[in-house]
Amino acid sequence: MSQRVPPQHVAVFGRPGSGKSSLAERLSADHGYALVRTGELLRQAVRRRDSLGSPVEGYLKSGALVPDDVVAALVARAVADVGDGRLLFDGFPRTLSQVGILDAWEREKGYRVDCFLDVDIRREAAIARMGGRRVCPACGATYHMVSHPPLHDETCDLDGTRLERRKDDDPEVIEARQRVFEESTEPVVAHYRTHAPGRFRRVDGEKPLDAVYAESLRALALDA
């Protein structure tokens, strides 16, 4: 990736709690990157119930990981739909085996990711961020006990209802998601950092979201 030309294809990485998905959404909205999110592709496939959807539903229901070749087939289809435009991967490649698949696309079809953007945050900081999230069960308003706290204790500003944690934000679930990231995706980040240093960019994910966004724009040579 040249210093001056924004990358056409970007893959963004970051722990659960790093804010990488909000960052990806903002880059997409402001700079015309089509968002290819593995999680969303899997849910879509299930809704469509097409040839890829039925096996995916089975894996998701049983709690098993969806095999890399199935994920790759869904991603390949989404990439084809985007065509020549700017594209941003959120959640791909997630494993070293998916890295192998992306390498093969580069060799065989000349499909190249120009920038690997890592939103770096320590485990403790990510856990603190996720652990602070609260939601109002009555109206759905969201809060964060550190960055966006309610006015009174842990009650909703709008209707006074006692705030709750999302099921996804239970401490055990948060721990488990950090472990999955460390076991599967951290090696992917290390791989690109070592083997593609010219295409690898790291931003400080512990800063406030606006600062992370500004740093990412500079890393990608995009205008603010």
Ligand SMILES: [Zn+2]
């Ligand atoms: Zn409320």
